[in-house]
Amino acid sequence: xxxxxxxxxxxxxxPPRPRADRRTLxxxxxxxxxxxxxxxxxxxxxxxxxxxxxxxxxxxRLLASPRYGxxxxxHWLDIAxxxxxxxxxxIPRAAIYAVLWRLCLSRLGH
Numbered sequence: 001x002x003x004x005x006x007x008x009x010x011x012x013x014x015p016p017r018p019r020a021d022r023r024t025l026x027x028x029x030x031x032x033x034x035x036x037x038x039x040x041x042x043x044x045x046x047x048x049x050x051x052x053x054x055x056x057x058x059x060x061r062l063l064a065s066p067r068y069g070x071x072x073x074x075h076w077l078d079i080a081x082x083x084x085x086x087x088x089x090x091i092p093r094a095a096i097y098a099v100l101w102r103l104c105l106s107r108l109g110h
Contacts, residue, residue, distance in 0.1 A: 022046055022047050023043055023047065025046075025055065026038050026042065026043055026046045026055075026058055027043075029055070029058060029059060029062060030042070030058075030062060033059070033062040033063065033065075033067075033068050033071070034062060034065060034067035034068055034070075034071055035067070035071045036067055042058075046058055072107075076100065076103075076104065079100060079103070
C-alpha cells in the first residue's frame with residue numbers, strides 16, 4: 001500500500017488489507033487484462049513458480065495473449081464507431097484517426 005493511502009485509512013481507523021495471495025493475484029491480473037478467469041493450469045503453474053519474476057512472467061504472457069487484444073480492441077472499436085457516427089459531419093476523418101492513434105500510443109506507453 002502506498003504511503004499516500006495510509007493517512008486516510010488511519011483517519012477512518014481501518015487497518016490496511018493484507019497482501020493478496022498468489023491465487024487472488026493471478027485472478028485479478030487475468031480478469032483485468034483479458035476479461036476471463038485464469039485456467040486451473042495457469043493458477044497451478046503460478047502458485048508453483050516461486051521465482052521473483054513469476055508475476056512479471058504472468059503479466060507478460062497476458063499482454064502477449066490474443067485475449068488481451070480482443071478485450072481492449074473492443075474499446076477502440078467503440079471509440080471509432082462513436083467518432084464515425086457522432087463526429088463525421090464535424091471533424092475530418094484524418095483528424096479522427098490522428099486522435100485514435102494518439103490514444104492508442106498513450107495506452108501503450110509511447
